[in-house]
Amino acid sequence: MFTETRQLFPTFADTNGPADGERPTAIALLQRYDAGSSFFLGTPERTLLGSGVRARLTRHPDEPMAAALRRLFADGTQNDDTPAIAVGALPFAPEAHPVLFIPHRLDAAAPLARHAITRTKAAVRSSETQERPTEALYARRVQQALDLMRQSTLKKVVLSRMLEVVGEGEIDQAMVLRNLASRNSAGYTFAVDLPTASGRVRRLIGASPELLLQRMGEHVLANPIAGTAPRSNDPGEDLARSRKLLHSAKDRHEHELVVKAVAETLRPYCRNLEVPPVPELIATARVWHLSTRIRGKLIDPAPSSFDLALALHPTPAVCGEPRDLARRAIEQLEGFDRGLFTGLVGWCDANGNGEWAVTIRCAEIEANRANLYAGAGIVSESEPWREVAETAAKFRTLLDALQGSGV
Numbered sequence: 001m002f003t004e005t006r007q008l009f010p011t012f013a014d015t016n017g018p019a020d021g022e023r024p025t026a027i028a029l030l031q032r033y034d035a036g037s038s039f040f041l042g043t044p045e046r047t048l049l050g051s052g053v054r055a056r057l058t059r060h061p062d063e064p065m066a067a068a069l070r071r072l073f074a075d076g077t078q079n080d081d082t083p084a085i086a087v088g089a090l091p092f093a094p095e096a097h098p099v100l101f102i103p104h105r106l107d108a109a110a111p112l113a114r115h116a117i118t119r120t121k122a123a124v125r126s127s128e129t130q131e132r133p134t135e136a137l138y139a140r141r142v143q144q145a146l147d148l149m150r151q152s153t154l155k156k157v158v159l160s161r162m163l164e165v166v167g168e169g170e171i172d173q174a175m176v177l178r179n180l181a182s183r184n185s186a187g188y189t190f191a192v193d194l195p196t197a198s199g200r201v202r203r204l205i206g207a208s209p210e211l212l213l214q215r216m217g218e219h220v221l222a223n224p225i226a227g228t229a230p231r232s233n234d235p236g237e238d239l240a241r242s243r244k245l246l247h248s249a250k251d252r253h254e255h256e257l258v259v260k261a262v263a264e265t266l267r268p269y270c271r272n273l274e275v276p277p278v279p280e281l282i283a284t285a286r287v288w289h290l291s292t293r294i295r296g297k298l299i300d301p302a303p304s305s306f307d308l309a310l311a312l313h314p315t316p317a318v319c320g321e322p323r324d325l326a327r328r329a330i331e332q333l334e335g336f337d338r339g340l341f342t343g344l345v346g347w348c349d350a351n352g353n354g355e356w357a358v359t360i361r362c363a364e365i366e367a368n369r370a371n372l373y374a375g376a377g378i379v380s381e382s383e384p385w386r387e388v389a390e391t392a393a394k395f396r397t398l399l400d401a402l403q404g405s406g407v
C-alpha cells in the first residue's frame with residue numbers, strides 16, 4: 001500500500017504569508033537556521049529545518065545501504081506519533097560513507113516563494129581563491145578525456161575542479177545559506193552538518209537545480225539536467241545563448257545520454273513512464289540548462305525513494321557513459337576526492353516517500369575556508385576552453401553567496 005506523508009508535509013498555496021496555526025513559515029525556518037541546526041532543505045514542494053541528531057546511520061561491513069537505513073528508522077523512531085524522517089547526503093562513490101541521520105526535531109513548512117527573501121549581505125570579509133587544477137590544466141584534462149573517447153567506447157565523462165576560498169575571518173554559514181536561497185529559490189537549497197574530528201562546524205551548503213528523484217506514494221518524478229551555457233547580463237545576448245543551447249547538437253547529445261539512462265533505470269519499476277521527447281530550458285541565476293521532467297506511476301509494491309535514488313546514482317549527468325569507464329577516467333584525470341559533491345542530498349520517511357537532489361553547486365565550509373566544486377559533461381564534440389568557462393560560471397553560484405553579489 002502506498003502511504004502519503006501528509007501529516008508533516010501539507011502543500012500550501014501561499015508559502016510566505018501568515019503561519020497556519022502553530023506551523024512556521026518557510027522564511028521563519030530559514031531565519032532560524034543557526035549553530036544548533038543540523039539540516040536545511042528548501043525544495044519546490046517544502047522547506048525542512050532539522051535540529052540536533054537523534055540517531056545517525058551506521059553501516060556494518062558489506063551491509064546493504066537499505067538495511068542500514070531500516071536500522072536507522074528502528075533506532076530513531078520515538079514512541080509517540082512523530083513520523084521519523086531521515087535526512088542527509090550520500091557521496092559520489094557508492095562505497096564511501098554517507099551522512100544520514102534522524103534529527104532531534106524536524107520542522108516543515110511550505111516552499112520558499114520566489115523573491116520572498118530580503119536582500120542579504122556578504123558572508124565573509126575579503127578572501128583569497130585558488131583553483132585546483134588551474135584553468136589551463138583543466139583544459140588539458142578535458143583534451144585527455146577527448147583522446148580517451150577516440151581510443152575507447154567512452155561516450156561521456158563529467159570532469160570537475162575545485163576552488164578553494166580562504167577568508168580573512170570566519171565564514172557566516174547561515175548567511176551563505178540565506179544568500180543561496182534568495183538567489184536560487186526555484187531549486188534545492190541545502191545545508192548538511194558534517195561530523196568533524198575537530199568538533200568545529202563543517203557544513204555542506206549548496207543550491208542544486210537538479211532533482212535526482214522524488215517519490216510520493218505511487219508517483220515518481222526525476223528531473224535530469226545536462227547541457228549548460230553561461231548567462232549574460234545583456235538581455236539580448238542572454239536570450240541568444242539560451243536559444244543556441246536549445247539547438248546545440250553537442251548539448252542535446254550530452255543531455256540525451258542522461259535522459260536515456262534515467263528512463264531505462266526507472267521503467268522496470270513503473271506501470272507508466274512519461275519521457276518528453278525534447279528537453280526544455282531552465283535558468284539559474286548564472287547558467288542556462290537543458291532539463292527533462294520524467295514522470296511515472298510505480299508498480300505496487302514499489303522501492304523506496306532511497307532505493308530508487310541509489311539505483312539511479314550516479315547518472316551520466318555527474319559521472320558518464322558507460323558508467324565504469326567514466327568512473328575510471330574521473331579517477332585518472334580529476335586528481336581529488338569528490339566526497340559528497342555529485343552525490344545526493346535529501347530526505348526519506350519510513351514509508352519510502354522522499355526527495356533526493358543531485359549535490360552540485362555546493363561547497364564544504366569550515367571556519368574561514370570553503371571548498372567549492374564544479375563539473376562539466378565532456379562529449380566528443382566538447383571544446384576544452386568552453387568547459388573551463390562552464391565550470392567558472394557554475395562556481396559563481398557559491399561565490400555570489402559568499403560575497404553577497406550577483407542579485
Ligand SMILES: C=C(O[C@@H]1C=C(C(=O)O)C=C[C@H]1O)C(=O)O
Binds near residue numbers: 225227289342360
Ligand atoms: C557537475 C555539475 O553539473 C552537472 C553537469 C551539467 C552539464 O555538464 O551541463 C549540468 C548539470 C549537472 O548535471 C556541476 O554543476 O558541478
